[in-house]
Amino acid sequence: MKSTVEKLSPTRAKVTISVTPEELKPSITHAYGHIAEDINIPGFRKGKVPPPIIDQRVGKSAVLEHAVNEGLDGFYRAAVDEHKLRPLGRPEADIVEWPSDKDFSGDLKLSIEVDVRPEIDLPAYAGLKLVVDTAEVTDEDVTEELDKLRSRFGTLITVDRPAKTGDFVQIDLVASIGDVEVDNATGISYEVGTGDLIDGIDEALDSLSATETTTFNSTLMGGDHEGETAEITVTVLAVKERELPPVDDDFAQIASEFDTVAELTEDLKAQALRSKIFGQGTQARELLIEQLLASVEVPIPAAIIEDEVRRHLEGENRLEDDVHRAEVTESSEKTFRQQILLDTIAEAEKVQVSQDELTQYLIQGAAQYGMDPSEFVQALSGNGQIPSMVAEVARNKALAIALGKAEVVDGNGAVVDLAEFTAIAGDEPEVAADGTTSVDVDIDAVTVDPAAEAAAAAASDDDDAEVTEVAAKPKKKAAAKK
Structure with a gap:
């Protein structure tokens, strides 16, 4: 041939x-x-x-x-x-x-x-200087951590006043389109200000007291009328505020393994510091990608971006929303460029993905979705998504390698130790909740060059596939026979 x-x-x-x-x-x-x-x-x-x-x-x-x-x-x-x-x-x-x-x-x-994946001139990342925020813990940080802990042990008390952010309200909801009621819910408990119920609910509840009712318009997020605009009637049944326990030694003994508030406070301070250090690692990764992308031209196939944007908008039933289309397009292009950059680094660094590394990644992914690891792997395998998981592990490793070769300092010029973030994971698989340490992953791709196995491309007949670089079977166009 x-x-x-x-x-x-x-x-x-x-x-x-x-x-x-x-x-x-x-x-x-x-x-x-x-x-x-x-x-x-x-x-x-x-x-x-x-x-x-x-x-x-x-x-x-x-x-x-x-x-x-x-x-x-x-x-x-x-x-x-x-x-x-x-x-x-x-x-x-x-x-x-x-x-x-x-x-x-x-x-x-x-x-x-x-x-095809474009060939790019990989920018130098060895010795690249990254300046991250200084990891300093303030009294406000400790107080915030303490208040979070107190809220877990707080009690809800009914109050006779208008609702405000942070309150819990018990409400009834009725959704109507025109004169027809299309949905309703009764006795819902909701924390004002979280914004995770329906758009506009927080503004509607602001300053509303028990027994009071108001209406507002919002887009329905589910059901037979998903995506349609409805008039929402909300009735407040009760307003409750969270009463926090006093900060004393008794609270420390109830809420932690410590006997005194002083010991608990020191531990919370250490937790806040670990969180700040973790934030430095995250910030360093973002800065590294940002600086590398700014120094190299990464062309992207317009057709693939359009396919991804259309898939996303169809899933949200927002194909006619030009403003959102522009936002999704920008986000997709950025993600695609980042993937190509990291794939190129993985190739340059000769990154390989081991079975243990893939197993650990899949176990962590299963935990995030609250699924059994074996069922999670079966679902991914059935959808042809295992190669894209291999690619993600390879990209993570490539990013860790590049970050390990960069110079990271804080705002004071002190060198930041990011060994925890640049270590290559996968030496030992993470133990699952049931005590197992591995899952059965029937895949040959774990030993191949990940840069050749995955970047990003919609490659399914139903156009609903995730973005993966899997060579799809060519489809025959108009063929003129002899």
Whole structure:
């Protein structure tokens, strides 16, 4: 098989493939066998119909088309491997020239266009100086931590006054579109100011007392009328404020393992410091990516961004929201550039993903979704998302390597030790809640070059797939037969 590649743009390539009759022969043989399983010919057992009979009944042209469709993916992947392309998305294939449908002589010639990962000149990150916030714990920080702990042991007391941020209210809700009630809920407990119930609820509840009612308009977030604007009637049944326990030694003994407030306060101060240090690591990572992206041009395929934006907007039923479209487009472009940058670093640093590293990452992901690790892996595998998980582990490792080579200081010029953030995770899998330390991940991709396995491309027939760099089977466009 001969193949050539023409770069149409930094993110688009055209692959031309020529397949000889001898190279196509296995696909022809497979086509005959497959067709023999699908047709019923009197006098022949299913699957045992000889090729000459198949030629008479269905025609050699049908056999040829079947063979080409079956072999197309393998020819494409072989060319991708030969030329070390990094496909991003679904290829578009044209059959330029068919072999003869009389004796299968003549070459099969294919022309395939596909978005590819651009080649970028990786900016230098060794010795790059990053200035992060100084990790200083103030009295206000300690008080905030203490108040968080006190709130866990607080009690709700009914008050006779208007609601305000931080209060808990018991409410009834009725949603109407026109004169028709479309939904309702009674006796809901809600903390004013959290904003996690429905848009506009906090403003409506502000200064509202028990037994009082008001209305406001909002977009319904679920149900049969999801995405529609409804008039919401809210009635306050009760207003309650949280009464915090006094800060004394008794509280320290109830709320912690310490006997005195002084000991508890010192521990909270240490927790606040750890949180500040963790924040330095997060800030350093963000600064590193920001500075690297600012110093390199990362072209992106417009079609892939548009597919991702459309998928996102369709999921939110906001296809006509131009303002939100612009926001999602900007966010998608930024994410895509970051992925390409980290994939390139992973390739430069020869990053590999081990089974233990992938296992640990999947266990952590399962915990975030509250799922059993094995069920989580099965769900990802069923959706073809394991390779994208491999890619994420590789990107995390690449970012840790780059951060470890940078110079990180705080606002006072002191060197910041980010060893915790630059250590390569995965030496020992994290123990799951049930005591297990591994999950069964049936995947070959854990030992391959992750940069070649994942970047970002929508590659599913239903356009609902996550963004992954998995070479999809080429789809045949208009094919002019000889």
